[in-house]
Amino acid sequence: MSDPALELDGVSVEFRQGRRRLRAVSDVSLRLERRHTLAVVGESGSGKSTLARAATGLVPLSSGTVRLLGREFRRPRRDQRRHIQLVFQDPYSSLDPSSVVRSSLAEPLIVHERLSKQDRNKRIAELLRDVGLPADAADRYPHEFSGGQRQRIAIARAIATRPDVLVLDEAVSALDVSTQNQILELLADLRREHGLAYVFISHNLGVVRWIADETVVMYMGHVVETGPAERVHVSPAHPYTQALISAMPVPDPAARRGARPLLKGEPPDQFEVHRGCVFAGRCPIAEELCHTTPPPRVDVAGGGAAVCHKVSNHEGGTA
Amino acid sequence: MTGPVLDIEDLTVGFRTAAGWNEVVTGLSMSVGRGETLALVGESGSGKTVTAMAVMRLLPAAGARIGGRVWFDGGDLLTLRRRELDAVRGGALAMIFQEPMTSLNPAFTVGEQIAEAIRRHRGLGRREAWREAIAAMDSVGIAHARHRAAAYPHEFSGGMRQRVMIAMAISCRPRLLIADEPTTALDVTIQAQILELLRDLQETTGMAMIFVTHDLGVVAEIADTVAVMYAGGVVERAPVTELFARPRHPYTAGLLRSVPSGAKRGLYSIPGSPPKPGDFPPGCRFAPRCEFAEPGCSGVLPVLETAGNGHDVGCLRAGELDLRPEGMAHV
Numbered sequence: 056m057s058d059p060a061l062e063l064d065g066v067s068v069e070f071r072q073g074r075r076r077l078r079a080v081s082d083v084s085l086r087l088e089r090r091h092t093l094a095v096v097g098e099s100g101s102g103k104s105t106l107a108r109a110a111t112g113l114v115p116l117s118s119g120t121v122r123l124l125g126r127e128f129r130r131p132r133r134d135q136r137r138h139i140q141l142v143f144q145d146p147y148s149s150l151d152p153s154s155v156v157r158s159s160l161a162e163p164l165i166v167h168e169r170l171s172k173q174d175r176n177k178r179i180a181e182l183l184r185d186v187g188l189p190a191d192a193a194d195r196y197p198h199e200f201s202g203g204q205r206q207r208i209a210i211a212r213a214i215a216t217r218p219d220v221l222v223l224d225e226a227v228s229a230l231d232v233s234t235q236n237q238i239l240e241l242l243a244d245l246r247r248e249h250g251l252a253y254v255f256i257s258h259n260l261g262v263v264r265w266i267a268d269e270t271v272v273m274y275m276g277h278v279v280e281t282g283p284a285e286r287v288h289v290s291p292a293h294p295y296t297q298a299l300i301s302a303m304p305v306p307d308p309a310a311r312r313g314a315r316p317l318l319k320g321e322p323p324d325q326f327e328v329h330r331g332c333v334f335a336g337r338c339p340i341a342e343e344l345c346h347t348t349p350p351p352r353v354d355v356a357g358g359g360a361a362v363c364h365k366v367s368n369h370e371g372g373t374a
Numbered sequence: 375m376t377g378p379v380l381d382i383e384d385l386t387v388g389f390r391t392a393a394g395w396n397e398v399v400t401g402l403s404m405s406v407g408r409g410e411t412l413a414l415v416g417e418s419g420s421g422k423t424v425t426a427m428a429v430m431r432l433l434p435a436a437g438a439r440i441g442g443r444v445w446f447d448g449g450d451l452l453t454l455r456r457r458e459l460d461a462v463r464g465g466a467l468a469m470i471f472q473e474p475m476t477s478l479n480p481a482f483t484v485g486e487q488i489a490e491a492i493r494r495h496r497g498l499g500r501r502e503a504w505r506e507a508i509a510a511m512d513s514v515g516i517a518h519a520r521h522r523a524a525a526y527p528h529e530f531s532g533g534m535r536q537r538v539m540i541a542m543a544i545s546c547r548p549r550l551l552i553a554d555e556p557t558t559a560l561d562v563t564i565q566a567q568i569l570e571l572l573r574d575l576q577e578t579t580g581m582a583m584i585f586v587t588h589d590l591g592v593v594a595e596i597a598d599t600v601a602v603m604y605a606g607g608v609v610e611r612a613p614v615t616e617l618f619a620r621p622r623h624p625y626t627a628g629l630l631r632s633v634p635s636g637a638k639r640g641l642y643s644i645p646g647s648p649p650k651p652g653d654f655p656p657g658c659r660f661a662p663r664c665e666f667a668e669p670g671c672s673g674v675l676p677v678l679e680t681a682g683n684g685h686d687v688g689c690l691r692a693g694e695l696d697l698r699p700e701g702m703a704h705v
Binding site for chain 2: 098099203231233234235237239240260261262265298299302303304305306307308310311317318319321
């Protein structure tokens with residue numbers, strides 16, 4: 056039982072548009088321990104959602120391997136698929152509006168478990184209880200629920216097959232803060248009670264700091280920094296992570312951005328091929344070398360690593 | 375030039391439904407002065423966007439019933455005729471939205487669209503308007519504005535499209551800009567740029583701004599004054615530092631506590647969920663979720679009363695509660 060829940064090794068995903076190739080995920084390796092939460096953070100175009108889909112077998116890998124509970128898959132077989140499930144941002148578009156909740160929850164049970172109708176209904180009642188919904192929710196339609204309740208239904212469906220890994224792609228991003236926190240607490244409870252491991256994909260660093268054990272920061276398809284979530288948040292080493300954290304609006308008028316540096320410009324065209332560091336074009340401390348040579352992976356004090364030419368002589372955090 | 379730029383008195387908005395009229399905004403009053411940014415903050419369904427749309431007269435006349443007065447430039451926006459309205463909107467009164475792509479016409483270059491607004495509201499000729507459009511794009515930080523003016527909306531990123539919308543809005547020198555979640559769809563690094571841009575523009579032009587958002591972090595970054603909305607009404611209004619340091623309404627205090635701060639401490643959630651329009655509870659609409667509610671709270675809908683320091687609050691128990699955030703109790 057020492058195999059990690061999920062392991063990605065040198066994973067790349069490419070898309071083609073005409074003759075052009077877009078490398079959405081570039082040589083990503085990561086390891087999710089059982090019962091842990093690994094957060095993947097990044098802005099649009101960072102490749103975090105493509106990575107989620109690659110990890111669950113929804114898009115083919117161009118290279119690299121994915122191992123689930125120690126077993127490699129390229130296309131997950133049915134008996135593997137039940138161990139890893141996805142939850143998306145918008146539960147309204149992932150639930151069938153014309154089906155009652157009972158049939159949405161029954162579907163994975165029919166596909167993956169051979170249960171009698173009676174046992175299936177018992178299991179559905181159990182699932183609804185697990186996610187904090189009343190039993191009569193089973194006979195109602197998605198539109199009768201609030202956004203937070205719908206996300207509870209989506210989570211119930213995801214855990215129906217008793218998976219080991221849940222991939223949560225911006226699963227709380229569309230919710231209002233008060234609802235968002237209720238769902239985060241639910242996820243923490245489920246992780247404890249069901250021994251789940253999470254890949255938590257998000258652009259919200261405050262939420263990530265709360266829920267994650269480890270954080271992976273992506274930019275333009277590349278992992279630029281990894282490490283314990285608290286370390287990454289408090290003393291980010293990579294200039295991009297630093298910029299991302301300093302750009303977060305702080306709910307304290309006294310801390311209003313004055314001299315805090317702003318990241319200039321926008322991410323480059325995704326089709327662009329970089330010889331050096333992908334972030335060099337926007338990086339406030341980039342040198343000639345950064346534009347010409349791929350950056351090394353450098354260990355960071357406090358755990359994890361940053362992929363940057365300047366990190367070794369540029370201590371993490373405030374330097 | 376004294377007095378508020380915009381003064382909303384007792385605004386009420388109802389929507390027609392199969393079951394009759396649903397009141398979604400109730401008796402809302404507030405004003406914003408020159409150079410001031412008023413943040414209108416609330417969760418989805420609180421009525422903040424409907425308020426902005428009602429002020430702009432963007433709600434369909436057939437489906438919406440609007441009451442009250444909205445004073446702007448000496449007239450009541452709610453009684454203006456179509457032609458008068460056209461002269462004001464997009465000119466002295468401008469609005470930007472969350473998703474700029476849906477507010478831009480995909481079939482015209484952005485330069486043409488900005489220039490059209492300038493010709494219409496400032497009466498300039500074609501060539502002059504085009505020059506002004508380029509100047510406006512330049513002032514919102516679009517590099518190579520002369521060249522980019524000839525590009526179509528789809529050729530811009532989300533952040534750049536929002537800059538285009540801002541350029542269009544400010545090109546006619548508005549006295550009030552209403553910004554409805556203008557950075558919500560943007561990445562944080564781009565959001566930071568747009569917030570800084572809006573602050574700079576406001577400093578140089580002195581325009582007033584109503585900034586609609588659900589994000590308390592953004593409120594802290596940009597607002598001078600904050601109005602907190604819940605279930606169709608303003609429950610609390612105060613200068614921004616005052617509001618964050620001494621929230622006086624239990625809902626505001628709950629929202630502030632809900633922001634994840636620090637590491638693995640417990641997360642606070644306001645119990646339950648907001649009521650739906652048409653289903654507002656009697657009396658104080660927050661009472662069913664409020665940990666401080668007393669039997670009297672469901673009797674009457676509290677009105678905003680002043681609590682000093684420019685602070686207004688609509689809560690029967692405001693005078694006796696100390697809701698200051700942890701660690702600030704003795705500030």
